[in-house]
Amino acid sequence: NAGVTQTPKFQVLKTGQSMTLQCAQDMNHNSMYWYRQDPGMGLRLIYYSASEGTTDKGEVPNGYNVSRLNKREFSLRLESAAPSQTSVYFCASSAPRTAYEQYFGPGTRLTVT
């Protein structure tokens, strides 16, 4: 039982490049989330998926797209990376029966130059 896994762990992009961050969970959770964490800002919600087949914007969705590929996988795509997207990205999942307690992945550290 690996919990929530994320790939890659580290990534460096040049401005304008695109990439997809991958997330998978093996806890059979319905809901999945993408956050970014910046120094002094705390965790901010980018997008979430309440269940397979649905996605909704969070607090800071601009410049990102998501895909809920199936119940296990939720990917985050940067179409044209900008230096302002330099951050640490966390994926999380949760289930209603646990009062929506979220389980976080190890994070992806992204630098855009």
Add this chain to the structure above:
Amino acid sequence: KNQVEQSPQSLIILEGKNCTLQCNYTVSPFSNLRWYKQDTGRGPVSLTIMTFSENTKSNGRYTATLDADTKQSSLHITASQLSDSASYICVVSSNSNSGYALNFGKGTSLLVTP
């Protein structure tokens, strides 16, 4: 606007000492409050979760309290260890007609020194 404020921003204590971290919130309607521990370079891990009717909950050397009337919570760490060095994040959930939302504090950075 829903807000979660944590204090202090950072804290340094000697190994073996106790400490208390504070969380004040203005989230409404309140659903539950959680404390997470985040080690450097890792994702947050849940320590405790409390609903409106609970005013204290323990997890080993960690004890969280909740005063729903004053909208304050604290996390008390007893007999600190070097491994307690981490960021501690307070998260308050709300559940309204517009949906379920999590409101994150910015965290308190704790350093335990030998």
